[in-house]
Amino acid sequence: MKKIIKNGTIVTAADTYTGDILIEDGIISGIGLKLEAPGAEIIDASGCYVFPGGIDPHTHLDMPFGGTVTADDFESGTIAAAYGGTTTVIDFCLTAKGQPLQQAVDTWHHKSQDRAVIDYSFHLMVSELNDKVLEELPQIIEQEGITSLKVFMAYKNTFQADDGVLYKTLQAAKREGALVMVHAENGDVIEYLVDQALAAGHTDPVYHALTRPPELEGEATGRAAYLTGLTDSQLYVVHVTCAEAAWKIAEARKKGLRVYGETCPQYLALDQSALEKPDFEGAKYVWSPPLREQWNQEVLWDALWSGTLQTIGSDQCSFNFKGQKELGLGDFSKIPNGGPTIEDRFSILYSEGVEKGRITLNKFVDIIATASARLFGLFPQKGTIAIGSDADLVIFDPAAVRILSAETHHMKVDYNAFEGMEVKGEPVSVLSRGEFVIRDKVFVGAAGKGKYLHRKRFEAEAPRPAQAEISGGVV
């Protein structure tokens, strides 16, 4: 059925204007003034912004980690994402050493295909890079449309790969047109610091942050950037938390390297002091890399504004406080790392960014959707409002004011990391390929309606580093 969204303020990464959007067969087929189409359902968006649906480039749904499994799976996680204004997620498919890549990908298809309520895709973790993996990789990239590869430089003895694996992954990515993503922390030194802290009897959650200092994130980020230059490849640094890492990315981009970066809402809105909350509550705020001293927040905002960082990922990786975070009672190193963020990513960026004058409306759209679409091979199908693009749209009321809380969120987890935070603006209705998923704040979608997205290879369409974009930034 045709739909026309009327009288909204349409916002893309480039433009802001009042107009109507015609939707046919899930695609935007017209944009104009006073549009009409016989039989079309009319949706009034007066007083609201119409944004392209958010793209969350970093989620962990139904993921085994830290001796347990995330509380949110592809159903609850994508419902919460949709409530929050996100219409596409790209989740991390884990692999184990010796496991055929196709088997790992099939496991992730199995977790997601009958559950997701919005469209989704996968990044592929690379844990080793031997001849078998090298042989299978081109096939996976071509047939599955998985054009981004993830290497962990931390989590020693579980996910961590060595520099040789990272180097060879960058080489393979250059050959195959894939983007290499890194969790950039020096896992070897962290392991040593954690052992020292525990031996000294330091078991509280705050020691998670104290044993992962920003220098170790900056060092790993710089190392990965150097290897990217050496291989003439392309790199995306996930969850950048601090000045030390942002500076390394800025330096690499100044040299003209294809190095990109993401931060997350928790690093923009929370700080290290949260880990000191009494009664083990600090465990709710255990992420890796950890929350940093508050002054880093403005550095990250500057880096987003200047283009040193391009995207915001939720890094959704939720664990209940009761029974899951509590696995680390008496030993901070056993607290499952991660938190529930998928639902509030969009609103926090809008409220803390646009409403507080740190970024413009168009920059907001770029960070929340367009840049990820370009970097991860989804543009222009996703990430913008244009004729021919999927009708993934968010009707957003900028006047709404609400308080984020576990009592009202839709994630299947017993706390909200941003509990009590006031945000301005709210997604009222959300459409995925022209169908309502959220209508007037009520979920009307269905599990299994989300489609798996084959993505294009990394190409020149991705935003290029430019001297101008960093001159006013963090360097």
Ligand SMILES: NC(=O)NCCC(=O)O
């Ligand atoms: N970030 C975090 O603490 N948990 C999720 C896994 C990861 O991204 O490192």
Ligand SMILES: [Zn+2]
């Ligand atoms: Zn990570």
Ligand SMILES: [Zn+2]
């Ligand atoms: Zn993550």
